[in-house]
Amino acid sequence: MTRQPNIRLLGAADLERMVDIDKAVTGRGRRGFYEKRFATSAGAPQDFIGLAAEQDGTVLGFVLAHLLTGEFGMTAPVGVLDAIGVDPAARSSGIGQRLLGGLEQALANRGVAAVRTEANWTEHSLVSFFAATGFHLAPRLLLDRSAGTPIEEEGEDGLLARDRVAIRSMTEDDLAALVRIDRHITGQDRSAYYARKANEMLKHSGVRVSLVAEVGGTPVGFVMARVDFGEFGRTEPVAVMDTIGVDPANRSRHVGQALLSQLLTNLRSLHVERIITDVAWNDFALLRFLERNGFTMAQRLSFVKPLDRA
Incomplete structure (x- = not known):
């Protein structure tokens, strides 16, 4: 044996x-x-x-x-x-x-309760391995866009969205505002999650490019992303946008578009060519927002496998 x-x-x-x-x-x-x-x-x-x-x-x-x-x-x-x-x-x-x-x-x-992964759809041996070991397609969509292509956002007044809303880098002092905005969106208190993200942004390796939008000095939106490479076999640096939120009372101000526009500008200064994200297939509002701002289907598949915790 x-x-x-x-x-x-x-x-x-x-x-x-x-x-x-x-x-x-x-x-x-x-x-x-x-x-x-x-x-x-x-x-x-x-x-x-x-x-x-x-x-x-x-x-x-x-x-x-x-x-x-x-x-x-x-x-x-x-x-x-x-x-x-x-x-x-x-x-x-x-x-x-x-x-x-x-x-x-x-x-x-x-x-x-579950393990997830992803792979390029052309990685046939890896996709076959996942299929043979109990993974199936996850109910999520992987989207990406070029960081080098600006958002088409100029309004009738000739101003860009990020010129109408103040955008700045996120700091640890923003934690309470992030939790407040997220609670207005989700109806949940996710303080522990945002505390962990703030700690990660300030102390852990990798380049963080997280931003806050303000109106009248009050935070009304935010986006969190990181620049790294190596996960899922990637060999070129990409930005991974994992959290974005806008206070519902300020959505008409195009805060989300302003945040994304400034994020892309910052990524270009870091010579990062692409930005990617992961969205539930039925989060139609977020999918529409991302589609309007240049995101398309990535050439990657998302897989999931439930785990037996008994």
Whole structure:
């Protein structure tokens, strides 16, 4: 009987081996992504999971995941599988399935009911792996747009939306206002979520480009995004917009458009070429807003797998 590899927690000492496996699988090195992941997870270990498959002292594969607890309008914690790699020499030995099984158990132990992931629709082997291991298409749409294309927003007065509404960078002092605006939108108190996001914005690695819109000195809207690369096999930096909100009483002021317009301007200064987001298929108001502002369907598929927490 063939011995099965041991599934254990990843450690910083595994970095070089992870980079080697990833390069062998993708043909490209993503050292920066893995270095940032180790640095970020060290500061918030409760939000990350990393596992290695090891045999005779050699790592043959790995999996990385993180937890979302409110991003993209979600209301329940979800695990996100954002990197998995198996040494090509060890393929067809079930290592990928064992790593996934270990990840699912770790997520279930934390009370998470589902794991999500995504892939480019042309990544046939990866899509087949997800299908064979119990994933199915998630009821969500992945959208993106070029950051280099300005929003067509000029009004009759010749002013842009961001010229009519004051837009500034978000600070930790905005936390109470974010919670207030979100409560007006959702009817829920998500203080814990926004406290975590504020902490992430100020202390964790990755470039945050989060903005607040003000009218008369009072915050009336916000957008949260981050610039990074490496998740889901990406090799070029993109901006991920995970939270946007506008106080319902101020929607007629085009606050959302102003926030998005300024966000794109900031991204261009960072030489980021694309911005992506994730929307529930039936969030029609948000989908209409994004479509009016240049977002289209991304060439990626979203997958989900329910977990047994019994």
